[in-house]
Amino acid sequence: MRLNQRFLRTLTELTSNKELSHLIGAFTKTKISRLLIPLYAKTYAIRVEEAEKPLNAYRTLNDFFIRRLKSGVRKIDQDSSSLVSPVDATITGIGRIDDHLTFTVKGQSYKIEELLEHSPYTQKYNKGCFIVLYLSPADYHRIHSPVTGTIIEKKHVLGKTYPVNEFGLKQMHKVLSRNERLITYIRHKNGTIPVIKVGAMNVSSIKYSESLQIHPSKGHELAYFEFGSTVVLLIENGIFEFCKGLGLGSKVFVGEPLGYWRVKDE
Template sequence: MWKPFFRLLTELSSRKFVSRLTGRFAQSAFSRRFIPKFAQTYGIRIEDAEKPLHEYESLNAFFTRRLKPGLRPIHEEAGSLVSPVDAVITGMGTIQSGQLLNVKGQDYTLEELLNRSPRSVNYKEGFFFVLYLSPTDYHRIHSPVSGTIVEKEHIPGKVYPVNEFGLRHMRRVLSRNERLITYMQHEAGEVAVVKVGALNVSSIQYVKPLPDKLERGDELAYFEFGSTVVLLTENDILSPRPDLTVGSKVKMGDPLGILLD
């Protein structure tokens, strides 16, 4: 009974007016009564939430919840690239001549994904991870490196699904949906954190205030019913973890690889 209702809120519609309506509902005080059912339906560990359920003023506030301190330890090895989110890896590999190959059967170009940014050249032979967040997951996004934000770009776009169905059956949704891109400079080079929006308009928000310099694991942004991060590393700077494959689950703070000086 409840799952179809919540799926309406968490899976995308290509019509923005539907996204606006569902977004307004999720941000309304009325929606708070649905928080316990939402948590039960998706098997969310409510004991991990920073606050008791009754203290969240809306469904959206619960969806963007913080966790209790210490639940996501940050991998401490020097030079490690850590996962910015709790997610399933739905695509990963070496970027080949500016292309991200075989993401659920589709290829993407850096030019499209990064909106023809001049910085695209830095990643033409780099490495990529596509990290999908389900409704069950913690939806705050953290810095994968210790470094300085050198550029930010917001790219308006569509609101197509970025779940299994959307990635496999709809044309290049990662480069057509709304995106918020953060370029970060660190000791080994540069990374790009591409946050792909979903469901409601303005579904990706930076934390406020957002400092110029972040330590690995610091909060960077959060999704309001959004669901994918594409993490890119510059050419020839990453040695990825050999045990990770498409389908692997990672938690925020888990190592994805080692950045090479």
């Protein structure tokens, strides 16, 4: 590892803690932070016309981070066999889980057991599929259900707040399974899918939506990030295929199909 990369890694290890994240998060909730909203929107080329409210209606920078979108801006695919994107994001990992219950992202190997914090559901994902969805500072930060089903378990895993961007995934050690995580298990007609919400550097919290339902429909709001972060989906082994053309670097939006389950006689 080059000297500058080693220095950045060491610096990140020293500063990626909840206290710093809370401090930054606290500032974004102050009234004075609202003055930064126009600059933030311009810097990240955010489509402000999609926001539920005009910029001057947001009381703080955090309020703008967790903005909702206008009704109908994101179309939810209604095919009963589809798995849809729960977020607006860029794909940073996609593929199959091997028979050792591991998968690889940016050259690093992750164990399902560690990602799910030793969950009894771990074995369900042997030879299944995974997809990693990174939310940049420019993205819409609310998280929606990728399927229609029933929430059977919610789990909060304490952890670090390392960055989950390109640098974090490549240079930090297994950030997806070391960072704070909020995991929602949803049972649906094709199995059980964990929606793994991974906290990141300077993310003060991951929160469930006030409108969370036990039986969410596809596209229903589940939670939101304060700042950007990452969502990981795990899919059980079965007749499932990702959409053609999806790969590393692909941009996806809430409600767009990521793949389909197919019945065996098709």
